[in-house]
Amino acid sequence: MTTTGDDLAAAPGEPVRRLEAHRRELTGFCYRMLGSAFEAEDAVQETLVRAWRAYDRFEGRSSLRSWLYRIASNVCFDALEGRRRRARPVDLSPAGSVDAELVWRPGDTWVEPIPDARVVPAGAGPEDAALARESIRLAFVAALQHLPPRQRAVLLLREVLRWRAAEVAELLGTTVVSVNSLLQRARATLAAQDLRSGELHDPADARQQALLRTLLPRLALNLAGAPPVRLQELFVDVDDVRLEIGFGGGEHLVAEAERNPRTGFIGCEPFLNGMAKALALIEERGLANIRLHHGDAAELIAWLPSAALVRVDLIYPDPWPKRRHWKRRFIQDANIAELARILAPGGEFRFVTDVADYAAWTLRHFARAPQFSWTAESADDWRRPWPGFSGTRYEAKARRAGRSPCYLIFRRTPAP
């Protein structure tokens, strides 16, 4: 999508306010259509910009809301059409076996979570909010991705947004009969999906599936409630607490938890396959000092109390190599401020990447953050892994490809 939306931001006034009022629900719709929070944001921006440009020609024959949904549907259809050209945080690799290296799967199996706050309409009653939440469950959104775009749109409009068949027919420029037939086919396809395992790519691994149903609920943090005053209380008997963001298959998280039994570890990972692998490792090793968040790091970090952690690790984050995607990198000033908030003075943020540009980006961002100091004293401090670093699949992959990783440690300075 090429529209930046600068012209929208620069255009104050009533039309913009009226259009903006629909941003959140449109984000929910586009997210369910596209299965990606980032793409949904782009699609909504594109929708609002198109609507703003055509606002003079909006004749009020339908409600503004229906008109916006029609534009959003078309934007999503276009985006789905151009999926093959879609940007990804890392290169695609061919699929492997359960025990093989963790890889990204192509196209419609790629589903990212989205925080509730970005899609659940403000002021929604408890029932509507519950429905909105249920319908952005990863498994549901993943299952939706099995439907052709028009079936997907019909199912969402009819069953999630509860539109009448005639309204949907008008929106899609088709007949009620055709809408009903699309809906029937969509339901049949969904019924054939196992919604609980909708996004797990290897449904043959019954053990991992069972762990997702039984162990994950026990280890998952309850972000709907307040965190304990002392984060150690989340664990049985630990002295301090660490966080690992985007742990992939969990090998580093599990190795660290095993080596440091008196430290509690919070692991965060939205990719269900990775979560399933980590659960299998946790069970195998009988670890009792790990809690998990299956979702986005931002929502977990926002929930964590201030000065609660002694260390945060971000190991081989998605590099987002293209300039126009840099805004999607985890390292941003706002996230650094949040890391400063949740780390105790003297605590450390550890970062590893094999992408030279991301290393330079990270150094530049931390250089202007007065709450942190970079601990390196010699080149070896960033060229070599810190003592005890156990590596990950991405580390092995980088080394096999001849890329030299960078190991950066930033210390939280005492509060200014």
Ligand SMILES: C[S@@+](CC[C@H](N)C(=O)[O-])C[C@H]1O[C@@H](n2cnc3c(N)ncnc32)[C@H](O)[C@@H]1O
């Ligand atoms: C390139 S992989 C590296 C995985 C692992 N750290 C390793 O080295 O094997 C990046 C990981 O970050 C996770 N990730 C991406 N966006 C995230 C987010 N917003 N919050 C938490 N994790 C995220 C991805 O699901 C993926 O597992």
